[in-house]
Amino acid sequence: MIFLLALYLHAPEPGWRPAGWKPAPDSHVVQTSVDYTWSQTLRMPEFWLLYFIHFLISFGGLMTLGNLSEIARSLHVESTTIQGVSIVAFAATANGISSTASRIIWGLASDRIGRENTMLIVFILEAGSIFAVTQIAGDPILFVIVFPLVFLGYGQLNTLLSATTGDLFGSSHASANFGLVYTGKGAAAMFSGWGAAAIAAAFAGSFAAPFYIAAGCDVLAALLAFFALKPIARATLARVRARQASGVNA
Numbered sequence: 001m002i003f004l005l006a007l008y009l010h011a012p013e014p015g016w017r018p019a020g021w022k023p024a025p026d027s028h029v030v031q032t033s034v035d036y037t038w039s040q041t042l043r044m045p046e047f048w049l050l051y052f053i054h055f056l057i058s059f060g061g062l063m064t065l066g067n068l069s070e071i072a073r074s075l076h077v078e079s080t081t082i083q084g085v086s087i088v089a090f091a092a093t094a095n096g097i098s099s100t101a102s103r104i105i106w107g108l109a110s111d112r113i114g115r116e117n118t119m120l121i122v123f124i125l126e127a128g129s130i131f132a133v134t135q136i137a138g139d140p141i142l143f144v145i146v147f148p149l150v151f152l153g154y155g156q157l158n159t160l161l162s163a164t165t166g167d168l169f170g171s172s173h174a175s176a177n178f179g180l181v182y183t184g185k186g187a188a189a190m191f192s193g194w195g196a197a198a199i200a201a202a203f204a205g206s207f208a209a210p211f212y213i214a215a216g217c218d219v220l221a222a223l224l225a226f227f228a229l230k231p232i233a234r235a236t237l238a239r240v241r242a243r244q245a246s247g248v249n250a
Helices: 002-008 045-074 087-113 115-133 140-154 157-169 174-192 194-202 208-245
Strands: none
Touching: 045 087, 045 115, 045 140, 045 157, 045 174, 045 194, 045 208, 087 115, 087 140, 087 157, 115 140, 115 157, 115 208, 157 174, 157 208, 174 194, 194 208
16 A cells, blocks of 8 residues: 555645635634755754754653653652552553644644743642642652643644644755754653663652752743744744845845
8 A cells, every 4th residue: 555655646836836825814724935955954053942942842751751650659659559459550651641742732732822831830730830840749649640731731742843844944844853852852751761760869759859950941842842942933034025026135
């Protein structure tokens, strides 16, 4: 079947749109009309802001993924079971479901109110959820409620940031460009796993300090997205439009 489809499918011509399709007039999503290569993308300040935002948000999510059992132990709920299932296994399943839902919910929101506006909202909610983790020691019910909320904020990264990459740098090289942005997650992984565990060990096994750091990273990411990425990206898009309007190659 895949072979047969390959015989008939091909990339559309540049600028192709479905017949009768028009962008929503009230859309808050602003997109470039220029397709930047990966080397051009690396020279743009928007890329480095997006990269750093990816790094900041990845820290808390990866720390939780890599240390969930240890976190449960530090919160004194590791021995709890739910219907005979370990609370860690139960939470891990709930986290996966929440992360999946996050991609749909925040993707829909960003199409309606804009990428950076959505980032501001979801990153602040993520910061609040991560901070809440530090307040639920000894409460297994809150453990299985709060952690899915953490992943409701974290799971959107591959939706919001990939869409933003296409908006800012074009669709033709979106895979390569988002691949560059995605390496921010790998950079965060070097600190969020053993780094967070080492900080926790320094505080007698408590993950409160790493979670405070992660919450701070989320707040910083929210502020950067709204107050830095948004105006810089809009200025770049305005310059591109001005050049095109004057007949200058963007």
